[in-house]
Amino acid sequence: MRNTIVWLLSLVVFGVSSLSIYAMEKKGKKETPPPSNEFIMALKKGIDFSDPALPAIVKSVTGISGAEANGRWTDGGKVTITFTQKLPKSFKLHIESKGAFGPNVNKPIQVIIGKWKGSIIINNEKIKPFDLVVKTVTPVDTIEFIVPEPKSPEELKISNDPRKLGFWMTKLSIE
Missing domain, CATH: 2.60.120.430 (Galactose-binding lectin)
Structure with a gap:
């Protein structure tokens, strides 16, 4: 039971980290502004x-x-x-x-x-x-x-x- 909880916590922590990293990469991507x-x-x-x-x-x-x-x-x-x-x-x-x-x-x-x-x-x-x-x-x-x-x-x-x-x-x- 304890191993299952640790595994679930790891999954949640790493899952959130991956989502955060993806969101940061997506947010940091430069979009070309439209011509003035x-x-x-x-x-x-x-x-x-x-x-x-x-x-x-x-x-x-x-x-x-x-x-x-x-x-x-x-x-x-x-x-x-x-x-x-x-x-x-x-x-x-x-x-x-x-x-x-x-x-x-x-x-x-x-x-x-x-x-x-x-x-x-x-x-x-x-x-x-x-x-x-x-x-x-x-x-x-x-x-x-x-x-x-x-x-x-x-x-x-x-x-x-x-x-x-x-x-x-x-x-x-x-x-």
Whole structure:
């Protein structure tokens, strides 16, 4: 009888301890806060790539050349746009492009947002809008574009421009 009582007490004590530890671990888990209202409004306004100064919501950008009159060329095989906060889990990504360069015309340009993947195909018409519906499991702060064949005008003997161009970005916004 005494062993049974000790065993029951041990079970109760260890059971409570396990529950307490589980509750503490669950409570200590960091949840990603939702994007602020100001951030959401700024995402809707978007990025105007013809502006030399990128908006405050952009933490960093790689793979994009300097601003020109109507936008910017991608420069290299990968464009990475990192934002100051996590993006919503689901949204519409609106991209405006004026055209692709050389061998990238009419080829899929991969768009990667976390584990979500999509693509756009750009020809050389006037400014064309693209809308992609994005749904991610985990909020992320980065959008990537993979250019299939970045080439320089110099390589194609068009000019002395050494930049490895892919496509022209005019605007990007998120709703």
